[in-house]
Amino acid sequence: MMQRTLFCRGAFLAQQVALESALPTRVSASLVPRYRRTMSSLSVPPPACLLQPLQAPYRYMFGPGPSNLPPRVLAAGGRPIIGHMHKEMFEIMDEIKKGIQYVFQTQNKLTMAISGSGHAAMEAAVFNVVEPGEAVLIAINGIWGERVADIAERIGADVKRIVKHPGEWFSLPEIEQALTQYKPVLFFITHGESSSGLVHPMDGIGDLCHKHNCLLLVDSVASLGGAPLHMDKQGIDILYSGSQKALNSPPGTAPISFSDQASKKIFSRKTKPVSFLLDIRWLANYWGCDGKPRVYHHTGPVSGFFSLRESLAIMAEQGLEKSWKQHQEVAEYLHQGLENLGLKLFVKEKHLRLPTVTTITVPQGYDWKEITAYVMKHHSMEITGGLGPSIGMVLRVGLMGYNCNKTNADHVLQALGDALKHCHKSKV
Numbered sequence: 001m002m003q004r005t006l007f008c009r010g011a012f013l014a015q016q017v018a019l020e021s022a023l024p025t026r027v028s029a030s031l032v033p034r035y036r037r038t039m040s041s042l043s044v045p046p047p048a049c050l051l052q053p054l055q056a057p058y059r060y061m062f063g064p065g066p067s068n069l070p071p072r073v074l075a076a077g078g079r080p081i082i083g084h085m086h087k088e089m090f091e092i093m094d095e096i097k098k099g100i101q102y103v104f105q106t107q108n109k110l111t112m113a114i115s116g117s118g119h120a121a122m123e124a125a126v127f128n129v130v131e132p133g134e135a136v137l138i139a140i141n142g143i144w145g146e147r148v149a150d151i152a153e154r155i156g157a158d159v160k161r162i163v164k165h166p167g168e169w170f171s172l173p174e175i176e177q178a179l180t181q182y183k184p185v186l187f188f189i190t191h192g193e194s195s196s197g198l199v200h201p202m203d204g205i206g207d208l209c210h211k212h213n214c215l216l217l218v219d220s221v222a223s224l225g226g227a228p229l230h231m232d233k234q235g236i237d238i239l240y241s242g243s244q245k246a247l248n249s250p251p252g253t254a255p256i257s258f259s260d261q262a263s264k265k266i267f268s269r270k271t272k273p274v275s276f277l278l279d280i281r282w283l284a285n286y287w288g289c290d291g292k293p294r295v296y297h298h299t300g301p302v303s304g305f306f307s308l309r310e311s312l313a314i315m316a317e318q319g320l321e322k323s324w325k326q327h328q329e330v331a332e333y334l335h336q337g338l339e340n341l342g343l344k345l346f347v348k349e350k351h352l353r354l355p356t357v358t359t360i361t362v363p364q365g366y367d368w369k370e371i372t373a374y375v376m377k378h379h380s381m382e383i384t385g386g387l388g389p390s391i392g393m394v395l396r397v398g399l400m401g402y403n404c405n406k407t408n409a410d411h412v413l414q415a416l417g418d419a420l421k422h423c424h425k426s427k428v
């Protein structure tokens, strides 16, 4: 069976099998007939599909996220629930805050995890820092800038864009020219552009923004833990990330941090942010950042926080610099192997290649969808095509966190080599 094959093939998937002993494998056969026999007041019967066991297959998650989780993180998420306002939970949240300060390399007091995916953190950043009518400058070189521009437009911000093709980047003079022209209160840029596979140089952008009285907002969802980033040293005012990429937590929590300048802007707003759930003034209290007694705001994802705490603990034990180095080395190993297969890397300049997510130019004559479907079907492996503006241009491979090692890189290369042999190639 599938489960047994994976047991032999990949130790890390096998470890995950052990965790599910608590799930029912068979549902009591008496359930359905008994329901049919009794007279019921219900007009909607229990769905037959829910009387079957949960079907979640074992897969190699080698796309741009989510990635496979270390058993320790899975186990943390399986701990018994405690209250979201219990003192032990507040201690765990304090540990999460310290972990985020470490992985972000920041001393910011206003640091927390948003209850939601990376998009929730994007919205939290924009909704709280920007007021309607204010100018916001967005660097777009892939999908994430487009998304943030969309979010900012929804709250009536005056959105200005600087746009490049996927795989391209913005020089300091180009950024400064736009800051001078548009005088925005906020400048957005993506550190790890996972749709194009580009890691954007960060040095100097913070200083430029501050010279022009503008806050710097950076997306590090796909790069955190996988590529060097120093929030305080690089003058980043608002930094957010996600849980499910190199951090190796389940999807659903999103680290975020605000500098003193960003915090000042939030706490001196004239209007309330449009979202109650994402109101940082409320969340600052929930996360114990405002020194006041905590009052109920919302029920945080308790299990998700347990897992996040554990994945931050792993990062602390391993060391951030070691994690960066590991991602760089494995990425370079993968890149070499891809070139040996005759494939072309989408980002030409080596130092601009994102170590967590590798983009491969779709090989000539092939249909990218057939390749991703082939490796899914024959290798139980997720790799993906492009996203947003890079759709049709690239294939994307992510080896992040727990997945980031040369054995898995070899596994990807073997699967891709197999796909190139067996997928249809047109004569061009």
Ligand SMILES: *Cc1c(COP(=O)(O)O)cnc(C)c1O
Binding pocket: 064, 065, 117, 118, 119, 120, 144, 190, 192, 193, 194, 195, 219, 220, 221, 222, 242, 251, 252
């Ligand atoms: C995945 C990703 C996001 C979005 O995260 P979700 O958890 O899917 O909402 C944002 N930015 C980047 C760079 C990403 O790679």
